[in-house]
Amino acid sequence: MTHTLVLDRSYGLDDLFALTLNRYPLARKKKKTIRVSDTTSLVWNPSANEATIEVPMHRDGGPSEIPDGFGFDTAFPNGVPAGEEREILEFALNAVRRLGGKVVTDTGHELAPHQFMQPSLHVIAAYELAPKDLLEIVQKIVKESELVGETEGFPYMISAPIFAHADLVVEATTLEEDIPAIEHVEWVKEGAALYTVAYRPDDPSSLVAENPEKPQIREWREAYLGCSAVARAIWDETGGFVLDYENFLVNPNELF
Structure with a gap:
């Protein structure tokens, strides 16, 4: 077979x-x-x-x-x-x-994996946003967002509570890995910024499920909507590419 x-x-x-x-x-x-x-x-x-x-x-x-x-x-x-x-x-x-x-x-x-399983998106951009600038972008969507620790530049992280048991996290780092979908792009080869917008529940095992219950699906969807809104806002500022958590290209205009 x-x-x-x-x-x-x-x-x-x-x-x-x-x-x-x-x-x-x-x-x-x-x-x-x-x-x-x-x-x-x-x-x-x-x-x-x-x-x-x-x-x-x-x-x-x-x-x-x-x-x-x-x-x-x-x-x-x-x-x-x-x-x-x-x-x-x-x-x-x-x-x-x-x-x-x-x-x-x-x-x-x-x-048949659910479309909202592991809600997370990546924005690959040609330049780095200062911590205060990215924080301002994220706070327009989740006003309780805050920088994690003291930092003046890359790498840094922003955390935003979206559920009692989960945060939306934005990690700003330098792209290190080769991503097949965009590895041919010259400015990516020269060095790019990576903004990872991820849903981080207290229990990481809740990110995946072969047969998710309806409450889990609703939570994944709400988390994806949050990640999607933040990723789109970052892309609006930086341009570049948006990818899902498995590094498949996403059309920014189709983000929620």
């Missing part, structure tokens, strides 16, 4: 390919096939609005001690995917998280 990526009918092969390039910039589309690498492809079936995931099987041990939030332990009780298989499955799950749909594994399980 093979894995299948089933997309919401609102989206199709071109949308999937655009998202694929965020993670695999060298991917190529020919007719109905997206070739990710020499050994991994997504073969599109337009009548079912789904893609068959062709990848060598690589399973590693049994269930992990810490749930991953994707549901791999449930779907693969005899050994979770590893290596290239794990990588393409994680991409597929992020694709359905962003576009809607589900991933049907070769074991027959259906996985």
